Amino acid sequence: MSTPYRGRFAPSPTGPLHFGSLVSALASYLDAKKHHGKWIIRIEDVDGTRCKTSFSKQITDTLNSYHLFSDETVRVQSQHTEMYEQLLSVLRKQQAIFPCNCTRQSLAQHNGGHPFVCESSLDQPHSWRLKTSLAAYQCQDSIQGTLRFTDDLKNNCPVLKRKDGYFSYQLAVVIDDHQQNITHLVRGADLIDTTAQQLHLYHLFGWTPPSICHIPLITNHSGDKISKQNHAKPIQDNNLSTLLRALHYLKIDLESPLSIAEALSLAIEAWDPNKLKGMKHLSLEEQDLHFI
Ligand SMILES: [Zn+2]
Numbered sequence: 437m438s439t440p441y442r443g444r445f446a447p448s449p450t451g452p453l454h455f456g457s458l459v460s461a462l463a464s465y466l467d468a469k470k471h472h473g474k475w476i477i478r479i480e481d482v483d484g485t486r487c488k489t490s491f492s493k494q495i496t497d498t499l500n501s502y503h504l505f506s507d508e509t510v511r512v513q514s515q516h517t518e519m520y521e522q523l524l525s526v527l528r529k530q531q532a533i534f535p536c537n538c539t540r541q542s543l544a545q546h547n548g549g550h551p552f553v554c555e556s557s558l559d560q561p562h563s564w565r566l567k568t569s570l571a572a573y574q575c576q577d578s579i580q581g582t583l584r585f586t587d588d589l590k591n592n593c594p595v596l597k598r599k600d601g602y603f604s605y606q607l608a609v610v611i612d613d614h615q616q617n618i619t620h621l622v623r624g625a626d627l628i629d630t631t632a633q634q635l636h637l638y639h640l641f642g643w644t645p646p647s648i649c650h651i652p653l654i655t656n657h658s659g660d661k662i663s664k665q666n667h668a669k670p671i672q673d674n675n676l677s678t679l680l681r682a683l684h685y686l687k688i689d690l691e692s693p694l695s696i697a698e699a700l701s702l703a704i705e706a707w708d709p710n711k712l713k714g715m716k717h718l719s720l721e722e723q724d725l726h727f728i
Contacts, residue, residue: 441473443620445499446609448480449491452670453498455720455727456624456654456662458682463651464622465504466686466707476616477506481514482608485600494670501673503696511616513608520603523611523641524564524596532640533596535562551591565593566606566633573635578649579712580628588632606630610637618646622709625650625716626661652715654685656728662720668728681727685718687711 445461447453453461468475477496481487496510527533537556543549553567569589577583596607613621628650638645654662662668671678679699680690688706693699720728 439617439619441468441471441620442476442616442618443468443473443622444476444478444613444616444618445504446478446480446612447495448483448605449487449489449495450483451491451664453495454662454664454668455671455678455682455724456668458498458502458671458678459654459685460622460624460651461499461502461504462679462682462703463686466704467620467622467649467709469704470707471620473620474507475504476508476511476618477504478511478612478616479513480605480608481512482517482520482603482605484514484602487514498671498673502679503700511612513612516608516612516615517603519615520597520608520611524603524607527566527596527640528564530640531567533564533566534593536565536593536595537562549591550593550595553593561599563595563599564597565595566636568593569636571636571639573632573639575631575635575645575648578647579709579714580625580650580716581714583628583631585632585635588629589636594630594633606633607637610634610641610643613646614638614641614643621646621648623648623650624661625653628716649709650716651686651709652712652718655717655719657719659717659719662728666728669726671727678727681724 443464445464465475479492534553535556535558536554537560538554556562571589572586574584594606595604597603635645660666676696679696683703688703690699690702693702
């Protein structure tokens, strides 16, 4: 028997849920339910400087108003920092990471990137960065096809723990997905760029990565992702027409369902990731501009 499907949606509570996030939440939910699997909400609040508890509640309330309920207790990342610390020390013993005292100014000549292993002192305030690697990875993405990552780890040393003590999304997301036995990730195409780092962390920990696929990103007229940074508006709770418009971007067009519950169950039947094959972006249509 194959492993039971476990999927998740993992929003950061830096603002209320917007239209683009609803599309992502739905894609992960529909894929999980189509496979008779579990769908779990996780609050990614490792960045204590940007996340607020009030947004966590607001986001889960909005999801629930669309009948998107977590099949297990909602996991909150900030409650697991001890585990992140423990696993960071595993990487430290492997000498896969290094301390870094570099400042924003000192990295300005590298466009803010960090393409080398620096000589830094543990006595000064320091972050922990992942060492560069020549390792190449690939993944079989059921929507985007084969993704090959050859140079992704050669010229960048991403931060795993910041100078201010907060852990990075990159580290936390890998540890949590593994700890929660997540088998399938369905997420936005903007995360393709960080996939190699995550596969590398799985490799260093000796864990098997989940199956990963990337849905097209909903973009505005300038081609930018609809995001909180771009001031996307919060969506209304419990609004059938918003749900139908979100499903439209997943290539599901339903004929006048009577309720959110009915729309969701029809959408589970209709969900077919093949209809999104190879698409990395979808422009927001004229009638949906009020969402941004
Ligand atoms: Zn450095």
